[in-house]
Amino acid sequence: MADLTTGLIALSAALAVGLTGIASAIAERQIGSAAVGAMAEKEELFGKALLLTVIPETIVIFGLAVALILLFVVLPGL
Amino acid sequence: MDDDNISYLNARVSAMKSKLLPLITYQKMLLMELPEITRYISEGEYHEDVTELAKSFRGVDLIEYALNLNLARTYQKLITISEGMLHELIVGYMQRWDISNIKAILRGLQSGTSEEEIAETLVPVGSLSFSYLLSLTRKDYESVKGELEKKKILPVGYESLQELETELDRRYYQDLIALADDVGEELLVSFLRREVDMRNIKIMLRLVHEGADFELIRKELLPSGNKVTPATCEKFKGLTFEEVVKKINGLYHDFELRPDEPLTIMEQDVDKQHILYGEKISHLHMFTPLMVLGFILRKYQEIVNLRLITRGKQLDIPPETIERMLVV
Known part of the structure; x- marks a missing residue:
């Protein structure tokens, strides 16, 4: 039974990182292409564009945080 | 339209739009003398183009x-950087300049206008190359009409130029609206239908002002509109010019003409309000092709404005009159 719980927690951690990674990728694709488009006309937008492009990265960071909590807080407590 | 990378194009066009001249710049230019204006234009966004042509032309012609x-x-850049259905839409929308160039050539040839004068009215945009258009200005009306009919650019069987022009416009909007409909862009379809309405309103105003027969007005109107079409124009029958203006003002809640303005200003006001409407809805719906189409109209208007200022100054037209004619 303990093995099944460990497995499910590991799977949950993987899903948390994997799915948020995909979500970040979709958002960054849109923002990235818009940023490149804007920079093609106005090079000075590089700083702002870079910052806006990485904002969806927070989604995957939340996923990573959830995964780490599952693996290093929840799992050892069982 | 996700695959067409609309976010890339819209952001790029948005950046291009931010470089368009604001009203304050036009007002500044109106206070300048002609040489100052030409220098001002040649130092800004148009620097590269002015430098390239500086060897061949001078003064206002150069500008x-x-x-x-x-x-x-x-x-050309918009056509190059767009792809897929969006590309098709942009190319389709720009065919309006092909039509306007063909009309200008046919009208010019029919009325015996000189080659140079016809060439001045041409806009080197669209699928027909400028050199080809210039070669047409050197021929006579019948041979140009025959040549364009052979190339299937003009429809066959229209004797009067007026009917031919209406048919060209009708086909243009019909095809474009069908294309927008295929893409599933409802907002774009409604924008184009409103554009047809605006064109019909201008025709209605002009013809009613001249006291034309109502049947002629009905024949001139395009069918693809929203609220002013040959089928729905009955409500304008027998009305005076002032009554027509009043009726037109009741068509759209965000469209109003001032009845005390001269006809030419009123016509410009129709264009101006349409451009502003396009601007407004393109901001509300960021992921639609409207942003690009709005920019196409705005860019053309900037060129028209600058031409108005330079030519107006050359002819000593008072700055207040020029300012009233600007569309910003």
């Missing part, structure tokens, strides 16, 4: 040709 070159380059 005029540089503006045309810039317009052609900007539109």
